[in-house]
Amino acid sequence: MAITHLASQGRMRGEVLVERDMDRVRVVLSGVLDLAAVPLLRAALLAPVPLHCQRVEVDAGGVTCIDDEALAVLFAAVPWTLAAGARLGYISVSEELDILARSLEVEALVPRG
Numbered sequence: 001m002a003i004t005h006l007a008s009q010g011r012m013r014g015e016v017l018v019e020r021d022m023d024r025v026r027v028v029l030s031g032v033l034d035l036a037a038v039p040l041l042r043a044a045l046l047a048p049v050p051l052h053c054q055r056v057e058v059d060a061g062g063v064t065c066i067d068d069e070a071l072a073v074l075f076a077a078v079p080w081t082l083a084a085g086a087r088l089g090y091i092s093v094s095e096e097l098d099i100l101a102r103s104l105e106v107e108a109l110v111p112r113g
Helices: 034-046 068-083 097-104
Strands: 002-007 013-022 024-033 054-065 085-093
Touching: 002 085, 013 034, 024 034, 034 068, 054 097, 068 085, 085 097
Parallel strands: 024 054, 054 085
Antiparallel strands: 002 013, 013 024
16 A cells, blocks of 8 residues: 655645555545645546546545635546546545535535445
8 A cells, every 4th residue: 555645835734645555545635625735635636546446535524624726626536536437435524525515515526435
């Protein structure tokens, strides 16, 4: 298993941890995901999916705040992953992200499981 730890620049407000196995990628998000975190989110969620990867799991249970730019990357990851032949699912979603997805009526872009 390869683990890549990315921390947002500046005040280290948000963190992105990527774990890669043979058939799975797990992305753990925590803290404040703002404009400074967007390059990290893109690197983790919009990068080419490994050849034998069938599933991308996102653990967003530790997200305390998220802005529009970071949210757009999370939403874009769903069709990106499907186009690559894998499936994206959230194994944990913070209350902040859950409320935001429901208020925007885009729950389908935060698929559970």
